[in-house]
Amino acid sequence: MDSSQASIRCPISVFEEQEKEIQKLTKCINATRDIAEKERCTKMMLEELGVLLSCEAYNKKDENCVSCRRVSTLRKRGAEVALKGIQLARKLKR
Numbered sequence: 001m002d003s004s005q006a007s008i009r010c011p012i013s014v015f016e017e018q019e020k021e022i023q024k025l026t027k028c029i030n031a032t033r034d035i036a037e038k039e040r041c042t043k044m045m046l047e048e049l050g051v052l053l054s055c056e057a058y059n060k061k062d063e064n065c066v067s068c069r070r071v072s073t074l075r076k077r078g079a080e081v082a083l084k085g086i087q088l089a090r091k092l093k094r
Contacts, residue, residue, distance in 0.1 A: 009064050012057045021048045035090050042083045049076045
């Protein structure tokens, strides 16, 4: 996570680990022009986000947990929309 952004302090350090992978996958998605690679990276991102969204340590009274859930939900929605666009582009290329 960029130091200029607010940070989420995960009580069990799951967010930090997943964030590293999500950032790598975001770079992969943005860097490649290959539709299959974009699709692969987007699906992997959805898996990483699933880890955060299914966290068994979630505590609705902890602002870090609430922020993590909110950010992860928004990212998941964005990734799902991107995946639909990628899949549509794949169909149009045929």
